[in-house]
Amino acid sequence: MIRLLKRLKPFSLPLIVLLLLAFFQSMADLYLPTLMSDIVNNGISKVNSKGVVSPDVPYIWQTGGKMILVTGISMICAILVSFFASRITMGLTRNIRKELFTRIESYSMNEFDKIGTSSLITRTTNDITQIQNVVIMMLRMLITAPMMSIGGLILALQKDRKLTLVLAVAIPFLAIVIAVMGAIVVPFFKTMQKKVDKINLVLREGLTGIRVIRAFDRQEIEKERFEKANKDYTDLAIKANKIMAGLMPIMMFVMNLTSISIIWFGSKRIDAGSMQVGDMMAFTQYAMQIMISVLMVAVMFVLIPRAQASAVRINEVLDMKAEIEDPKNPEKSDEGKKGYIEFKNVSFSYPGAEEKALSGISFSAKPGETTAIIGGTGSGKSTLINLIPRFYEADGGEILVDGKEIKRMTQNELRTKIGFVPQKATLFSGDITSNIKFGSDNASVEDIRHAAEIAQATEFISNMKEGFDSEIAEGGSNVSGGQKQRLSIARALVKRPEIYIFDDSFSALDFKTDAKLRAALSKETKESTVIIVAQRVSTIMNADRIIVLDEGKVVGIGTHRELLNNCDVYHEIVASQLSEEEMA
Incomplete structure (x- = not known):
């Protein structure tokens, strides 16, 4: 007292x-x-x-x-x-x-x-x-x-x-x-x-x-x-x-x-x-x-x-001492490696857990490429991408963003580079414009409309009585799951970051909207690094690199065709979702 x-x-x-x-x-x-x-x-x-x-x-x-x-x-x-x-x-x-x-x-x-x-x-x-x-x-x-x-x-x-x-x-x-x-x-x-x-x-x-x-x-x-x-x-x-x-x-x-x-x-x-x-x-x-x-x-x-x-x-x-703190002498990122992400033998375990959630994770992602992460339930997909913006701190190994270890950067600088769309889409009370503008305070009306168009949200927004000025209830309870996901994606797009992270952000979309959104995204994110976590194989088939996780370990890295031939875990996932003809 x-x-x-x-x-x-x-x-x-x-x-x-x-x-x-x-x-x-x-x-x-x-x-x-x-x-x-x-x-x-x-x-x-x-x-x-x-x-x-x-x-x-x-x-x-x-x-x-x-x-x-x-x-x-x-x-x-x-x-x-x-x-x-x-x-x-x-x-x-x-x-x-x-x-x-x-x-x-x-x-x-x-x-x-x-x-x-x-x-x-x-x-x-x-x-x-x-x-x-x-x-x-x-x-x-x-x-x-x-x-x-x-x-x-x-x-x-x-x-x-x-x-x-x-x-x-x-x-x-x-x-x-x-x-x-x-x-x-x-x-x-x-x-x-x-x-x-x-x-x-x-x-x-x-x-x-x-x-x-x-x-x-x-x-x-x-x-x-x-x-x-x-x-x-x-x-x-x-x-x-x-x-x-x-x-x-x-x-x-x-x-x-x-x-x-x-x-x-x-x-x-x-x-x-x-x-x-x-x-x-x-x-x-x-x-x-x-x-x-x-x-x-x-x-x-x-x-x-x-x-x-x-x-x-x-x-x-x-x-209570924060587990994640900014360094006293932060280092600036390398402008020559803008958008570059690299994991070097990274491991992580949740407090009190007997086994590690991730171990020996090593891969890299470059600007202009789409890196997809797939695996069974509990394989560590969301845990892996939560380490990039330092929501959790890795136990071992190094994570590099723009050529610098993220522990040597300020959290503000690191997160400014990232457009994050979480697995559970979260909206805030206000209107549609304020929710999309949440990604960037400096976004103009044209930027907001452009982001909504790429996220395939324009159609349902225009059908609402007040359009972009339509009210969003607390937690987005007055819109559907798919609409929440599209608004969350628009929020990340309006930021125009170096790195886009989509944590199973297309799961509530139908296949038609999913395909349209991914086609629009590929044009919009040509110069950015894109990381997608997905359960559906159809969402990531065209990715430049697919990382397959199983029990917290990388069991395969490659393209869709390479993994079908070389990775049993990936083959099982594909076989459970696609027919033999579609696989061929």
Whole structure:
């Protein structure tokens, strides 16, 4: 928590102003009981020359005017304290949220897998909200509370030292109660945030997989899953709040008992002539101010444990060292080898896996050529191409792009050279134009239309009511799989990169559209390196080079005809898709 609060440094000037305002507010609030005491002692209880109590009206008006003025100052200071506290807190949480999101964006896929998407969402939203709630309370209460309690104690001692013994019993008792309850409830709050992660996970799976859930008629089971996760969180929250709920009654009991004690012992001292009525009233007010300050601290103790748990979770994300980092002294790529890719004995294994996903991978791809990758399910095709843009880091060997090892290049420079179309087509909320323009901010209207035409997307776009301005729902849920793939391809084309990577990006297309798209692509990508991962043999038959993978190893490299004669794995794949006549 302290580490996150250090990020208040940019707000030093507003904090100083807030501290000054809080000081003036506290001084004004502490001065009010003194003025009230003066009115009672010198204005209302004044005895004239005849021994009769005669109120001093001018004095009462004069002192009452001062009270109104002081109250006004206190009110203005309180409003400004709330304003500055809100501004500082919102600025702090905005910066933390930005820092957290930026940090998450720098993670490799391995870090995403370690923490989990649902937990990252919780940490960026709910956990930061917990920090926000505590910080704003701290700025509004925790600064004022010590000033009020210390000032109140000093003034109470000035009024009557012996009567202060009542506070010497009440305040330590409250402090012990708060400390004990805080120690009991902290573990509950830590667990509660993990329960929120679980709710997010179940909810996210339920929403993203709604079609599958309905198709298999699993709605009731999913409801039960969510209800269980929700009940776990609810039961724990109720248990924690039951413990904390006991704090307020104890506080009120002690405060009321303190007031009764002050009046009881104060009346005896008034009777003995050791104290005036106004002083006792002022002392009661000071005692209440001290107790309210302790109550503020108690409220903070309710919030701090949960915020502390959230702070630990946020720091865990900020402290996690990214597996893939840019080199300190990056090297520029060789302009003479633009678009050139080479794998040299590359191996890779997923964290915790017993066997390597890839081993001994060596091949090269040149500009103006199409390199295809094919293999059975789980052979490592997608894993291989995910190593090129450094989504994962290779365990061994070297991957060269433009003649330079990719670990010696910045991730930004590397990925600028690549137009990547993932296996699972992803679109963003907005319109068709913004989704295609996602590949290049500088793309003109003509560039967008040209890319859509090559991707064979113009026909279905023109049939939509608003054309290129048609809205795309979150995740592209209002377009078909084939349409999503074509828009994803257009997004990569508008970038005009050196290297195109298509990860099984034609699987949702019919054979006619597939053939048209590949014919248009071959003309558009004449000067670029093209890597295609495909399941369909018809998609890659005309590739300049076909790489056949089996169990993470290269078992054949060559053209379609060469591999038919030399590679048994490729022959089996072809035979499973084409007839004897088509193979011939």
